[in-house]
Amino acid sequence: MKLPLGALIAVSALVGQSPARADASDVEHAKYAVVSSAGDIEIRDYAPHIVAETIVAGERAAAIREGFRAVAEYIFGNNVPAKKIAMTAPVTQQAGEKIAMTAPVEQQSDADSWKVRFVMPASYTMETLPKPNNPAVKLVAVAGKRVAAIRFSGLAGEEDLQTRKAQLDAFIARQKLKPRGTPTYAFYDPPWTLPWNRRNEVLIEVAGK
Numbered sequence: 001m002k003l004p005l006g007a008l009i010a011v012s013a014l015v016g017q018s019p020a021r022a023d024a025s026d027v028e029h030a031k032y033a034v035v036s037s038a039g040d041i042e043i044r045d046y047a048p049h050i051v052a053e054t055i056v057a058g059e060r061a062a063a064i065r066e067g068f069r070a071v072a073e074y075i076f077g078n079n080v081p082a083k084k085i086a087m088t089a090p091v092t093q094q095a096g097e098k099i100a101m102t103a104p105v106e107q108q109s110d111a112d113s114w115k116v117r118f119v120m121p122a123s124y125t126m127e128t129l130p131k132p133n134n135p136a137v138k139l140v141a142v143a144g145k146r147v148a149a150i151r152f153s154g155l156a157g158e159e160d161l162q163t164r165k166a167q168l169d170a171f172i173a174r175q176k177l178k179p180r181g182t183p184t185y186a187f188y189d190p191p192w193t194l195p196w197n198r199r200n201e202v203l204i205e206v207a208g209k
Contacts, residue, residue, distance in 0.1 A: 028088045029188075030119045032147075041150045041171050043206070048144045050126060051092075051117040054136050060114060060158070064093050067116025074137045075118060079130035088119045090186035090201070148172055148179075149186075149203045156200040161185055164202045178207040 035043040054070045056063040075085040094115045129139055150168045165183050172179055188199040
């Protein structure tokens with residue numbers, strides 16, 4: 001199933017390459033509780049949730065476009081029983097891990113593969129969600145976790161993402177937190193949103209939950 005151009009434009013409301021005011025949006029957001037905050041940085045506890053996920057190889061911006069299209073087609077009815085699923089926020093993107101956790105001393109981020117995810121509405125379970133027709137789209141149960149998150153506005157280009165990641169890394173080090181895995185980039189808004197109204201985030205899982 002190829003998503004029609006009009007539908008793709010509509011759901012591109014949440015694609016992150018150039019991530020309405022997400023806070024004013026009526027879409028469901030991933031659920032979390034704020035543990036503490038310091039300026040634009042928060043420590044959050046996320047509830048367990050389900051995501052529709054695809055893994056795409058290639059450069060980040062191109063990967064999120066391809067991954068977004070695949071998962072958007074799933075929620076727009078490329079599934080059994082051809083049922084539409086409500087859009088949620090944010091769309092997230094995370095670099096794959098090249099080395100398995102059994103060899104952590106050699107573990108590194110692999111910039112050639114990216115997980116692109118949509119959070120599924122909380123009313124669904126793994127048993128009640130429609131099944132993807134596209135074998136590249138998987139439903140994944142994500143355990144509850146604690147993350148450090150930094151929020152910022154703007155166009156969320158590569159330099160912006162790396163700058164915010166460095167700020168978040170420095171905060172994690174100052175707080176003596178233990179990071180886990182690779183950073184996740186989260187995008188909430190339509191590409192036509194004015195840059196200063198956009199909500200973008202870099203998130204890093206930390207030990208503690």
